[in-house]
Amino acid sequence: MTRTAIVLFTRDLRVHDHPALAAACSAFARVVPLFVLDPALTGRSPNRTRFLHQSLAALRDALRDRGGDLVIRHGDPVAETIRLAGEVGAEGVALSADVSRHARTRERRLRAECERHRLHLRLFPGLTIVDPGAVRPAGGDHYRVFTPYFRAWQGALWREELAPPDRIRLPERLRPGSSPDGPPVGELPAPPPGESPHAAPGGEAAARRRLAQWLPTVDRYGDIHDDLAGDATSRLSPYLRFGCLSPLELANRAGERAGDPGGARFGPFVRQLCWRDFYHQVAAVFPEIATKAYRRGATEDWRRDPEALDAWTRGRTGMPIVDAGMRQLRAEGWMHNRARLITAGYLTKVLGLDWREGVAVFARWLLDGDVANNAGNWQWVAGTGNDSRPHRGFNPTRQAARFDPDGTYVRRWVKGGAPG
Structure with a gap:
């Protein structure tokens, strides 16, 4: 019997250094890449919606180059994943772990439904360099201040960077065409208009072009990144947010470019990537980070105007x-x-x-x-x-x-x- 797995993409829209995709392609004969357009998340930001659609189109192209495709469904991600698993006879689901309240709720619901339908759910790293919770202070569940976190983070063991899969094989009976209420995957509509006329384009290919363009300046980052007019920052943050670029790969390339992996590996730019990991480990234990004051006793005497x-x-x-x-x-x-x-x-x-x-x-x-x-x-x-x-x-x-x-x-x- 041919074994099949689903890889549910969320904000990890790439094929390079993608642990969930790599593991599924290694362990299963057939792999179904899936993205579900969740109505609970749509409409919040026209800019990000446009970037997302561009990134999905780029992901689809990268998967097709490797013999696969991207199944796109519309609706509740949990229901659509379970429905697709039934259609293709999947045994398991692979998913990149995330820390937001919405992501963790989705994970809990998906785990419950996978257990009910006798599907194996496995979560993978990939959204940060060091997993949230991988380093902890003595007697605590997370670091509250950045500097001690950075010291501990520097001593953490990084996972191995993974190559993209050479080949992705879809189930023979899969038709990655239209879902009941969505367009055929082969006919993704043009990205909807964003609100910002000069927004960067989305997608892994665009991310890798930007990385190649910017990387030669990384050894001067500490001296130039605060220059407002110089505009010498990486501008890679949108690609990290949507997972079009692996943060681990970015940190590795930055350290290699600096020419001293043993020392400059943790230079000014990689330190900024550590700030990103820092807030992910905070949000993992304080999911109300966007709505409630984190610091106990903080004065919140705001005025309304x-x-x-x-x-x-x-x-x-x-x-x-x-x-x-x-x-x-x-x-x-x-x-x-x-x-x-x-x-x-x-x-x-x-x-x-x-x-x-x-x-x-x-x-x-x-x-x-x-x-x-x-x-x-x-x-x-x-x-x-x-x-x-x-x-x-x-x-x-x-x-x-x-x-x-x-x-x-x-x-x-x-x-x-x-x-x-």
Whole structure:
């Protein structure tokens, strides 16, 4: 009997270094790649919806190049996975583990349904470099402060990077065409329009092109990444958010490029990747990270001012460096990290508005609007999160003088960028 497994893709839209896909292709004769368009997640961000559709098209092409295909269904991911398993006679389901509240609820429901239908469910790593929970402080379930986490993270054993499968074989009776309420997989519709006219394209191929373009500058990252006008950051965060690029592969390539895997492996850029892992291990034990203050006893005396919030959102506060960042966000679906700190600090520490409102605005526009990192960073700035200095401020005038001294970044976006 030919053994068959389903690989349920979520936000791991790649074939390189994909542990769930690699394991399924190694252990099963037939593998069915599946993505379910979940109505519970649609409509939240036109920018990310467009990026997602582009990434699915790229994943489909990569799977077809290896003899496979991508089955796309619409509806509840658990119900659709179980239904497809029945159609193809699958024995098991492979899934990349995730930490958000939605992902963990989906996992619990899927596990229960797999047990009921006598299917084996196995979860795999791949969304972070070091698994959430793999390193823990003595007597605790997670690290609350970044620096001790980084020290422990540096000593963690990284898994082996995996090559993409050479060949993917579908069940003979599978017809990866139309589902009852969706388009044929071979006829994916054009990506829906996003709200940001200059947003980066989605997909693994685009991610790997961007990686090749940016990687030669990684050894100078520590000196240039805060230069707002220089725009020398990697811009790879959207591809990490959708899993178009493996964070482990990115860390490995960055360390190799630095020329000293034993030392510079943990240089400034890889340290930023560790921040991403840090917030994932926080969210794994504190799934309310986007809605509740993380720090016990945090002061939450926010005021309500819809007009001020709207002016901040549209880049019309009258503070040039803040308006530049917000206009970049609306134009590109992305914002320089230093500008994120400045704009978030202005909303919370200057305007006194609730960090949750900032989370919502960023979640709508950002291509990389990841729950753990978006909310974690907002709480860090607002003084309700993991910062050991909760009263830290980001004076916008001083920040502009330091990181955009000749005003190039401001002129680029305030004079040249549409305010919306």
